[in-house]
Amino acid sequence: MRGFAGLTLVLAGGVAILLKWKKRLLGRKRLRVIGVIPARFQSARFPGKPLVSILGKPMVVHTWEQACKATTLQKVVVATDDERIASACRKAGAEVVMTSSECPNGTVRCHEAVTKLPGDYDVVINIQGDEPLIEPEIIDDTVRALQNSPDCVYSTACTPLDHERVEQRTRVKCILDRHGHAIYFSRGVLPANKDGAVRPFPAPFQQQPYLLHLGLACFDRAFLAEYCRMAPTPLMLMEDLEQLKVLENGYKIKVIVVEHNAHGVDEPEDVAVIEQKMREEGLT
Template sequence: MVLPFVGGFMTAAVLAYAVKKFKKLKRRTRVLGVIPARYASTRFPGKPLIMIAGKPMIQRTYEQAIKAKNLDKIVVATDDERIKKVCESVGANVVMTASEIPNGTERCNAAQLALPEKYDIVVNIQGDEPLIEPEIIDEVVQALKDTPDAVYSTPVTLCKKDEVKLLGRVKCITDKDGYAIYFSRGMIPHNKKGEVDPNHPYLLHLGLQCYDSEFLKVYGDLPATPLQLQEDLEQLKCLENGYKIKTITVDHASHGVDEPKDVASIEAIMKKHGWD
């Protein structure tokens, strides 16, 4: 067992979690789905409310998420009244969270702490994935239920060969049992030629993240780690502290909305498949 340290000393919260977690692997049953939605994005302000084929993106994401069967409850966690108003107009439960929360993962934790009910699993459903398949949500939840030694599960899919070197596409490599070895914005695995191998199945990491709820409570207390800082990828903090991440490979043709130009490609996919 590898235990995480903070500046050479283990925090009380992290120690308590580690002892509890590894002393007895618990059965996880109750599941909370959270869609974090922040208005003041640096790269794309107001992104949750961008219109996609006539509906705000946050609405489309919510409408996909509520089709999942493995969620006991789903909420939108936001810091903005405009987003709250749109979500409540379509029947979504909304939890207001602080604007200064730095990322979606910690916003999910704030949401679970604000609710009176307790959950074993918290699913971070990215608000900029309007075409996320509910079946993938269910599969990721089931993966964490079935893998008690992991604290985190997440989906990967085959990466298009022309996107392997794109820094905006996060790649993943796993061991033979599907546990994540590493995530990178660069090409992984990297070969001696430094060129994309047309015969290798590169894996693209999808934004859906599924956490053990107790681990999520202490995740924010873990300090940033060297690889996390180099890659600007939160999930590396888990791996660098010795925690396991279980991946599942799914068939998913779309990616999220990172910038305004992505809206057109999302709408094209919707039109192709006859989505309303």
């Protein structure tokens, strides 16, 4: 009985925290938005990836240029700990915030960058530097999704994923509830079935697609600070996906589904694919 009473107190405490956040969010409009592009030179699979040349221009600069076209952002900055990246971005005209080399991930780097800037922002959107073809309209729609969802602390975007790519571990998949909230993210096949096959959804849901998570993470600013104080969670560590810590702590993530034909640059061979798409879309 003593153990049960202790568990009841813990659960009650968790519910109280969530209710506090919901009350706080419902009273705020979250109008001022900053876009942050975290960029680090070191990468296990692709060292120096932000500076890889795509049609003669560093990839991170392409991403910054796309982000600057978004109409919901009052400011766009690049956050890095590497002077080579900083120099390339400044040369292109980007504002750069130098951050610690000890940042464990892009989310913490975004938080540190915003704390070093003047201004009081309500929303921080983490725009992955390896998405040089991200459409500014998708950035805007992701921001508005959070602004229009007062019970959520985070929003992001997904796009339909071809069946032949579902098993690729570099592609992060997502599943949603019937209200557009994230249920789970995984590098594995998601959703899976008992025979492990990738196939159309069963009747009457054959038009339901597998969903690829895009490199956008839009945070309520106050929650971002809270998120960075939270301890790592089991599923976050198992999947190596930062957004799972949001779900594991009981918070809601709003997801929009968009049409986005280009994926990010995960490996060197992706560069040629991106260059071809840029030529096709006249983004040279």
